[in-house]
Amino acid sequence: MKTRKNIIYILFVFVNITPYLYSFYDFKKIHFGIDNIIGFYPIYGFLACMGLIIIAKAFSLIFKKDDTYYD
Amino acid sequence: MISNLITHPSTSLILGAMLIYMFKGKGNYIALISLLASFIILIFFTDQKDLVFTTTGISIHYFSYNSLSFLFCLVFLLIGIIGKVFSIYNNNDNEKALILIYISSSIAVIFSGDFLTLYVFWEIMAITSTFIIWSSDSMQSGKAGQRYLIIHLFGGLILLLGIVGLYLDTNDLAIRIINLESWYSWLILTGLLLNAGSPPFSQWISDAYPEGSYSSTVFLSAYTTKASVFVLIMTFAGSYILVLLGIYMIMYGIIYALLENDIRRILSYSIVNQVGFMIVGIGIGSELSINGTAAHAFSHIIYKGLLLMSAGSVIYMTGKRKCSDVGGLYKTMPVTAACGIIGALSISAFPLTSGFISKSMIVDASYHQNLEIIWLLLLIGSAGVFLHAGIKFPWFVFFHKDQKIDTTDPPFFMRGAMIAASAICIILGMMPNLLYEILPYKVNYIPYTGNHVVSQLHLLLFSALAFFMSLKYLKRTQTITLDIDWFYRDKLKYIDKIYNYISENLSNYVEKINISILKSRFEIFENFLLKQITISNMLTLILITLFIFLVLNI
Numbered sequence: 162m163k164t165r166k167n168i169i170y171i172l173f174v175f176v177n178i179t180p181y182l183y184s185f186y187d188f189k190k191i192h193f194g195i196d197n198i199i200g201f202y203p204i205y206g207f208l209a210c211m212g213l214i215i216i217a218k219a220f221s222l223i224f225k226k227d228d229t230y231y232d
Numbered sequence: 233m234i235s236n237l238i239t240h241p242s243t244s245l246i247l248g249a250m251l252i253y254m255f256k257g258k259g260n261y262i263a264l265i266s267l268l269a270s271f272i273i274l275i276f277f278t279d280q281k282d283l284v285f286t287t288t289g290i291s292i293h294y295f296s297y298n299s300l301s302f303l304f305c306l307v308f309l310l311i312g313i314i315g316k317v318f319s320i321y322n323n324n325d326n327e328k329a330l331i332l333i334y335i336s337s338s339i340a341v342i343f344s345g346d347f348l349t350l351y352v353f354w355e356i357m358a359i360t361s362t363f364i365i366w367s368s369d370s371m372q373s374g375k376a377g378q379r380y381l382i383i384h385l386f387g388g389l390i391l392l393l394g395i396v397g398l399y400l401d402t403n404d405l406a407i408r409i410i411n412l413e414s415w416y417s418w419l420i421l422t423g424l425l426l427n428a429g430s431p432p433f434s435q436w437i438s439d440a441y442p443e444g445s446y447s448s449t450v451f452l453s454a455y456t457t458k459a460s461v462f463v464l465i466m467t468f469a470g471s472y473i474l475v476l477l478g479i480y481m482i483m484y485g486i487i488y489a490l491l492e493n494d495i496r497r498i499l500s501y502s503i504v505n506q507v508g509f510m511i512v513g514i515g516i517g518s519e520l521s522i523n524g525t526a527a528h529a530f531s532h533i534i535y536k537g538l539l540l541m542s543a544g545s546v547i548y549m550t551g552k553r554k555c556s557d558v559g560g561l562y563k564t565m566p567v568t569a570a571c572g573i574i575g576a577l578s579i580s581a582f583p584l585t586s587g588f589i590s591k592s593m594i595v596d597a598s599y600h601q602n603l604e605i606i607w608l609l610l611l612i613g614s615a616g617v618f619l620h621a622g623i624k625f626p627w628f629v630f631f632h633k634d635q636k637i638d639t640t641d642p643p644f645f646m647r648g649a650m651i652a653a654s655a656i657c658i659i660l661g662m663m664p665n666l667l668y669e670i671l672p673y674k675v676n677y678i679p680y681t682g683n684h685v686v687s688q689l690h691l692l693l694f695s696a697l698a699f700f701m702s703l704k705y706l707k708r709t710q711t712i713t714l715d716i717d718w719f720y721r722d723k724l725k726y727i728d729k730i731y732n733y734i735s736e737n738l739s740n741y742v743e744k745i746n747i748s749i750l751k752s753r754f755e756i757f758e759n760f761l762l763k764q765i766t767i768s769n770m771l772t773l774i775l776i777t778l779f780i781f782l783v784l785n786i
Binding site for chain 2: 168169172182183185186187195196202203204205206207209210211212213214216217218220221224225226227228230231
């Protein structure tokens with residue numbers, strides 16, 4: 162459990178420093194307009210992963226079987 | 233002439249396979265020497281002109297060189313050598329020879345200039361890879377290999393039908409861009425896509441590959457799907473339907489990998505996912521996306537090999553293949569863990585690794601082609617890769633709950649192979665021009681821009697956050713996830729029954745024959761051939777005959 166806690170702390174630090182990464186980001190070089198929004202990539206990445214996990218979870222309700230299913 | 237054949241990179245590999253059967257116990261040296269010879273031949277001696285063999289009105293272009301085939305052959309041989317070093321402690325001579333034939337036939341596929349040559353080596357690839365799966369000692373490998381063979385023979389048949397249609401219609405078998413206006417082009421596309429693991433039959437990858445031995449999965453993961461990607465670039469670049477199929481494969485790979493418990497099966501699902509990115513690249517069809525697909529195939533083969541080598545090391549050292557049985561291995565297997573993490577970061581396209589410089593070319597190609605929806609879906613895919621292969625694999629295997637398994641890092645050569653593959657991943661990530669110089673089109677792409685690095689880091693870090701926040705939903709369970717093979721899996725027992733019926737009746741029939749000469753001949757056959765020649769040896773014999781036939785005729 163200790164390693165898990167440490168990793169979550171490290172991630173917390175990373176997540177907190179991400180706004181500073183924007184000092185390297187050039188908003189003039191965007192293409193679609195949607196990537197112009199501050200926080201588009203972090204929020205989109207987070208929501209995408211949450212969505213995928215939820216879909217996988219829903220999927221598992223029907224298609225997940227015991228691993229001796231075919232034996 | 234014979235000198236022409238010698239400059240074909242496949243030749244030395246076939247010779248190597250023959251020598252392995254002649255000198256038992258020296259398999260490692262022979263395989264390594266023939267792989268290195270093939271590598272040297274490719275770099276220094278390969279003619280850049282087409283080699284043609286003409287007979288009875290048909291000319292067979294058995295060697296057709298272009299920059300793309302050079303790139304694929306280079307990476308095929310590179311992972312062949314690394315994988316060979318990794319599998320040096322595997323004493324199965326049969327497997328070694330089969331792997332050489334498998335590599336040589338996949339190289340022959342990418343160098344073939346017409347569909348006939350392609351088809352012949354395509355089938356040899358399917359058969360040898362089945363035998364490689366069968367030569368593993370895993371309990372399920374027999375059945376899994378059978379299912380694998382059936383899918384591939386089916387795909388091969390569809391491909392053959394398409395090729396026949398193409399020949400009847402155009403009287404030209406040369407490999408070229410085919411538009412999707414005729415029935416046979418759809419058949420060819422289906423046959424090729426089946427080997428790439430496209431829907432609906434994506435499950436054969438995760439069904440068959442994990443049943444290979446700890447070392448052979450490294451080879452299996454590299455060749456079949458990527459040879460198919462190569463042929464798709466040559467024939468169907470720019471077909472929009474491939475973009476949609478690719479997106480499906482990306483999502484399929486992520487969702488199934490998230491639910492999977494078997495370590496190598498997670499990585500097999502991520503093969504489907506990564507090939508999905510390549511298929512999208514082929515479908516977009518711009519110069520940037522084709523470059524991206526080629527670059528991604530190159531870096532993918534190396535980092536997937538690396539990931540499967542680290543998974544193979546865990547299986548070799550602990551004998552356990554499920555996430556729920558391992559955990560906390562970073563303490564006892566630090567080198568394996570470090571290499572596995574480098575592979576995981578590469579597959580997730582983390583900056584300074586090879587995935588970052590290749591996958592982003594495909595994503596950016598959709599950006600430049602104004603395919604906004606596709607671009608957004610590819611971003612979901614990129615985040616999802618980090619979720620299932622980038623964090624899930626190393627987290628559940630090397631960290632998570634410590635299962636207190638008493639083990640160590642694998643022996644010297646296995647560690648060496650993993651370190652070499654990790655080094656290639658990082659070198660390519662730091663010096664992308666090494667790879668960009670051998671791409672088919674001129675590259676004007678700079679991966680390390682502020683925007684790109686920042687957006688990628690944001691995407692990945694917040695995917696990681698999502699993973700750890702929902703960790704309790706991703707708990708490993710002793711389960712499998714049903715797939716399309718549920719429909720036919722239990723029907724396969726009928727094939728077994730037919731086979732048993734035929735073999736029983738055949739032996740009864742032979743027993744009934746009482747003519748002494750025939751019997752004695754049969755005994756000679758049985759004693760001298762059947763007992764010494766296994767099926768795989770017979771395959772080599774067939775190849776040798778083909779080889780001699782080619783040499784005598786040219």
